[in-house]
Amino acid sequence: MHGGAGGTVTTMPGCTADQIRNRLSDARLYLCTDARTERGDLAEFADAALAGGVDILQLRDKRDGVPLEAAAELAALEVLAEACARHGALLAVNDRADIALEVGADILHLGQDDIPVSLARRIVGQAPAIGRSTHSTAQARAAEQEAGVDYFCTGPCWPTPTKEGRTAPGLDLVRATAGSAPQRPWFAIGGIDRARLPEVLEAGAQRIVVVRAITEADDPRAAAAELSAMLRDGDS
Numbered sequence: 023m024h025g026g027a028g029g030t031v032t033t034m035p036g037c038t039a040d041q042i043r044n045r046l047s048d049a050r051l052y053l054c055t056d057a058r059t060e061r062g063d064l065a066e067f068a069d070a071a072l073a074g075g076v077d078i079l080q081l082r083d084k085r086d087g088v089p090l091e092a093a094a095e096l097a098a099l100e101v102l103a104e105a106c107a108r109h110g111a112l113l114a115v116n117d118r119a120d121i122a123l124e125v126g127a128d129i130l131h132l133g134q135d136d137i138p139v140s141l142a143r144r145i146v147g148q149a150p151a152i153g154r155s156t157h158s159t160a161q162a163r164a165a166e167q168e169a170g171v172d173y174f175c176t177g178p179c180w181p182t183p184t185k186e187g188r189t190a191p192g193l194d195l196v197r198a199t200a201g202s203a204p205q206r207p208w209f210a211i212g213g214i215d216r217a218r219l220p221e222v223l224e225a226g227a228q229r230i231v232v233v234r235a236i237t238e239a240d241d242p243r244a245a246a247a248e249l250s251a252m253l254r255d256g257d258s
């Protein structure tokens with residue numbers, strides 16, 4: 023899918039733009055993980071989550087809202103790039119187009135307060151998919167139409183300590199988005215776990231993003247496998 027093996031992270035030929043978008047369209051389970059610096063088990067954790075069925079893996083390490091320094095982010099992404107390559111999953115970078123370009127990421131994720139999509143495209147080129155966070159029906163509609171955007175997320179579905187201070191539009195935004203039948207893939211995010219997933223599916227989402235439901239699980243592989251099975255239950 024992407025480069026990034028060995029002592030330094032290098033940009034290598036990855037998937038074509040079409041291959042990335044096909045895999046994105048098939049994806050159901052998207053995980054954001056921190057670098058697990060204290061636990062020191064990032065490679066083992068990533069292997070477990072991906073073996074359980076995670077389709078997209080993003081590095082999102084923001085303790086108290088503060089992102090990792092670039093060198094630490096590149097080192098963690100090298101580990102995740104190798105894991106994604108082992109499992110055929112998509113690697114996503116959060117916020118930073120320069121780092122996405124450097125590691126040959128499949129996906130760059132941008133929020134409402136991040137750099138404009140048009141600028142990100144000039145940096146990363148056409149191949150990587152770009153995703154957008156949305157928190158209202160107006161933002162979701164804009165993300166569905168904005169040039170250069172390949173998928174979007176709606177949330178938070180529930181208030182979450184992972185993104186403190188963000189007002190939750192709740193499942194109403196999921197229902198409204200599902201009702202508008204977007205042409206681009208979209209994911210529900212925020213406070214989703216195994217117990218709440220049936221409500222999210224009932225509201226009309228087919229894809230989800232999670233953090234704690236897998237990062238804080240005693241058995242990340244089993245947690246991912248359970249979510250993945252529930253998400254794919256309706257697939258033929």
Ligand SMILES: Cc1ncc(COP(=O)(O)OP(=O)(O)O)c(N)n1
Nearest residue numbers: 082116131132133134155175211231
């Ligand atoms: C897949 C995915 N969805 C949403 C977010 C949140 O992005 P953003 O609003 O820019 O907040 P930060 O994560 O950057 O703090 C995301 N990272 N990934």
Ligand SMILES: Cc1nc(C(=O)O)sc1CCOP(=O)(O)O
Nearest residue numbers: 177178182184185212213233234
């Ligand atoms: C990173 C992030 N973005 C959100 C958004 O609504 O855009 S909610 C969120 C955190 C999701 O974490 P958890 O699964 O632990 O609740």
Ligand SMILES: [Mg+2]
Nearest residue numbers: 117132133136
């Ligand atoms: Mg962001």
